[in-house]
Amino acid sequence: METFGLEKLGIINPTAVYRNLSPAQLTEAALRRGEGTLSNTGALVVTTGKYTGRSPEDKFIVDTPTIHDSIAWGKVNRPISQDKFNAIRAKMVAYLQNREIFIFDGMAGADPACTTKFRIVNELASQNLFIHQLLIRPTSEELAAYGEADFTIIAAPGFKCVPDTDGVHSEAAILVDYEQKLVLIAGSQYAGEIKKSVFSVMNYLMPNHGVLPMHCSANMDPETGDTAVFFGLSGTGKTTLSADPARKLIGDDEHGWSDNGIFNFEGGCYAKCINLDPEGEPEIYNAIRFGSLVENVVMDPETREFDFFDGSITENTRVGYPVNYIDNAAIPGVGGIPKVVIFLTADAFGVLPPIARLDENAAMYHFVTGFTSKLAGTERGVKEPQPTFSTLFGEPFMPMDPSVYANMLGERIEKYNTKVYLVNTGWTGGPASGEGKLGSRMKLKFTRAMVTAALNGELEKVEYKHDDTFNLDVPQSCPNVPSEIMNPRDTWEDKAAYDVSAKKLAKMFADNFAKKYPNMPKNIAEAGPKGE
Incomplete structure (x- = not known):
């Protein structure tokens, strides 16, 4: 043998x-x-027992x-x-x-x-x-x-x-x-x-x-080769937004940035399945077929049809599939020097703008901060949105000091004049949970339109307004997006409640930064939200 x-x-x-x-x-x-069973699409379906997600305390x-x-x-x-x-x-x-x-x-x-x-x-x-x-x-x-x-x-x-x-x-x-x-x-x-x-x-x-490793997805224009990368923690839309039918997908999660450009570390994708909608995310939905491995998605035992909206096993339902299951995948997974970097956050407080432009210092601030928020009810004892700050949008996987990776990104942004935007895929019009009028999740079609405008340069032509609380430059218009959602305060019925929540989140940013990065250069520290 x-x-x-x-x-x-x-x-x-x-x-x-x-x-x-x-x-x-x-x-x-x-x-x-x-070890598993077949679904009606031919995918292999397994349950993973006690551990339905990563176990960071065991690493x-x-x-x-x-x-x-x-x-x-x-x-x-x-x-x-x-x-x-x-x-x-x-x-x-x-x-x-x-x-x-x-x-x-x-x-x-x-x-x-x-x-x-x-x-x-x-x-x-x-x-x-x-x-x-x-x-x-x-x-x-x-x-x-x-x-x-x-x-x-x-x-x-x-x-x-x-x-x-x-x-x-x-x-x-x-x-x-x-x-x-x-x-x-x-x-x-x-x-x-x-x-x-x-x-x-x-x-x-x-x-x-000399390669910057990144927890990001990446895609490129099929004609010009213009490349973009999307940083973000789980649930912020990395996989969804990079799987754009109008662009070639380089990869959905892990990449390197060398002097030659971007390259995928992987040959496949690992997408979340919870609430998967064939109309909103057809590329992922259609990739769940023979050869894919599906984890912890509830399935009808008779028809073998999936119920993607059932999170009774876990909210972290997943599917792994080869990148060539996406019709417009770039094979091999390489692209050029990124012209645009997108930082994705899902703000459950509902106070961050849907998109904002970052200068080099602000880009470094938000890169090391790595903010998103978890929802009330997803963990025991969480009764209101909770901030999550994960250094470099991938803290659990970065063994070296954050400054090693942050400095490499800063050098590249400066060298190549890469444009950087912060995109909120979370809530607008109010928080995701809590007292008072609740908000709603940002519509995917609007987020896609804003990302498209950032990628094709349209957002470089519009008027901007500075948000003093979060220290961000916010575009006042965007093609195919209602202008009334561009400034989050305008979407809240109770303006005073917005001000309280915004100041609260800004202070969380400031406190986290002061605690975790006391030695960060002043120009970067001052580029973030004001905590007063």
């Missing part, structure tokens, strides 16, 4: 080893093993002398000793003996100068299908000449850690050893942990190659 070098990891007694099976073969294996980085000074240690990047890592690795490898093993040898980084080879070793065929579709798939010639991987990830959801013995937080653990070039994922069946482990590794490696 061919083992494809698994013995180098200590896996010496597998019952079978499968390398780079096709999506059809992996789907068959998952069905045979009882650790092995602290060794070689990498110690390059990691921003803290609540996000928690250290674990080499001895503890090695002990867990030994137990995980023992767990994998006498089991079927699924290997995917693929790549991250569509720019050949920056391509990194990843070997993913899976206990589950369904997770192997996921990562097969999410990473860049080698051709048969590339696979024959693949050689050794640059990094290896072992994912074994059935192996449960013992916190007291293993020195971790729970039965699940995501452990990254940058020295041994190895990642261990234990206890969680949520496939996003594998994807984001690849991202975390790339975020550590790429700056040393």
